[in-house]
Amino acid sequence: MSSSPNDVFVGQLGPTTTEEQLRETFSVVGNIKNIRLIVDKDTGRLKGYAFVEYTNVDSVNAAIRLLDK
Numbered sequence: 001m002s003s004s005p006n007d008v009f010v011g012q013l014g015p016t017t018t019e020e021q022l023r024e025t026f027s028v029v030g031n032i033k034n035i036r037l038i039v040d041k042d043t044g045r046l047k048g049y050a051f052v053e054y055t056n057v058d059s060v061n062a063a064i065r066l067l068d069k
Contacts, residue, residue: 003051006033008063011049013037026052029066030059 003009010022019035026032034053039046054060 004053005057006054006060008052008054008060009049010052013046013048013050015046015048017046017050022050022052026063026067029054029062031055 008026010026017037019037022035022037023032026035031054032052033055036051036053037046038049038051052063054063
């Protein structure tokens, strides 16, 4: 798994977090290119983190500034 400069790491996700929920939350700061929810390969359960990839680095910086809690 590789990450790009346009990726934002999102941690402490609940086990029922959906891509739609992440898209709704993170789209307020810019256009999202891709969302990768990380799952355990053996169980298929969420590992509690994801990567949100934006179309540009300005959106990454805005997400970090505004959504980092």
